Amino acid sequence: MYNFGKTQAQLLIVERGFDPVSPILHELTYQAMAYDLIDIQEDTYKYKAEDGPEKEAQLSEDDQLWIKLRHKHIAEVAEQIPKLVKEIAASKKKPDGKITIANLSQMMKKMPAFRKQMTEKKAHLHLAEDCMEHYSKNVEKLCKAEQDLAVGSDVEGVKVKDAMRTLLPVLLHPYNPPDKIRAVLLYIFSLSGTTTENLNKLIQHVKIEDQQEFILNWKALGVPIITSPSFFSRKPTRRDRSQEDTYKLSRWTPVIKDVMEDAVENKLDTKEWPHLSESPAAWNGSGAVSARQKHKASSQDERRTGSRLIVFVVGGMSYSEMRCAYEVTQTVKSCEVIIGSSHILTPTGLLNDIKALSKAPSKAPMETLTIEERSNA
Structure with a gap:
């Protein structure tokens, strides 16, 4: 995490393995x-x-x-x-x-x-x-x-105790292979990995024996695929959104939104997000401009002269994460949230990227930097 003195800005850098769930889900926005x-x-x-x-x-x-x-x-x-x-x-x-x-x-x-x-x-x-x-x-x-797999509970809030029971109807239905692969990945992510024996059965069921890289290569992003006694996976602490009004099939909130909200509220755990420059005493304090101070100024003008949070996702960002930047900006008003990455991901594009990790060239081509300022949306 970087801080930029008088400009009251923070730069947060995260890698794609930080939240593998969001870019895989079927998002309904x-x-x-x-x-x-x-x-x-x-x-x-x-x-x-x-x-x-x-x-x-x-x-x-x-x-x-x-x-x-x-x-x-x-x-x-x-x-x-x-x-x-x-x-x-x-x-x-x-x-x-x-x-x-x-x-x-x-x-x-x-x-x-x-x-x-x-x-x-x-x-x-x-x-x-x-x-x-x-x-x-x-x-x-x-x-x-x-x-259900992503959130860990059903619409009624009942905890999913048997993830395989949730996954099985998807595997038995004639969905196309990419959709089944996405469901299998969400199953594995929900358990923080599975056994080699179980994974082999899943791969055989989806009939991707010759394309196992779609699943196995996630380990290159630090995402546990095979459980190991020596590997400890600690999932990020999530905000309680049980009282929020959401659509039944859109209950999952990208992890990055929690981080954005914690950042603008100055609640980030400095052990997990260490400062690489001196941390201001009140990041979202005196530098921020509120609507109460300037009644004639538009909220967009206030954000431009107030705090700015810049989030960079190494390895691609999803459209749902771009939406989160927009939503937090609209809610906070005095802070502009900007999200950027090397590229924008679609689920299909991400799966292809993951598969390609097996044959990545020794010298990767330069990728275009993509910056999305959601406050303008």
Whole structure:
């Protein structure tokens, strides 16, 4: 942990093995879900229009609706987008009724000015429907097992005593191999490792005997895969979020959010997070600007002149962790939380990265540094 004197900033550096669970789970917020389930290349979403040709939508900072919705749960997104479409349609004096992609096309052909206004909304209507279709077909049942394994308890708060009993229905269902691999990994993570005999059975069941690296290579990140009497794995102490209002299939909170909240509240354990420069007496104190002191200033202006927390994840960051930076920034107001990494991970991309560790080149190529300032979202 680094501190930067007068600027009232902290830099926290963590490695990917710090939290292997978050980038593996099926996340149900809009951005994370879209990049996990839909084939989005270079931030470009391609979809089939009703009139035939394929269309593209750029998911970027220029898309205000994307910025507004990307960190919301898919249930909220699926509810909000049709409402936005109806509001615009109503402003054009169209009769009330169910708005579908098909009749939107007819409306857009008749109203040139309306066409430009609707393009962004229509793309997101397609994307949200695409996400929900994948969710209904394959993801919904998976999510319950994943959440139970990750959290260690079910929706009612009853502790999971037999993780294999939770995993077994996933293995018996005809899910695709990557989804089964993700479930097996969550099972292993929940136990802080398993026996060699049990692991071999799991690998045989998923039928990845020739691709064991998807699982075994996690040990290179310091994540226990095989239990060993000489290995002691200490899981981080988690914040109690049992009273928080969450969706049943989104109960897991990335570990990095606990760290972010502890950091801005000056509660980090210095034994686990030693300072590499002199620690200020009150990191989030006099340097922070509160809304009470400047009523006319926007919360974003206050954050820019107040404290700043920078979190760098070595080995890639997930979209759920990016969301956490945004959420903490919005909650704290006087502190801007920035998260960055060498690259952004999707579950599929992470599994491929893990597998590739077996044949990593002696001289790895330079990776692009990715910085995400969630306060601007």
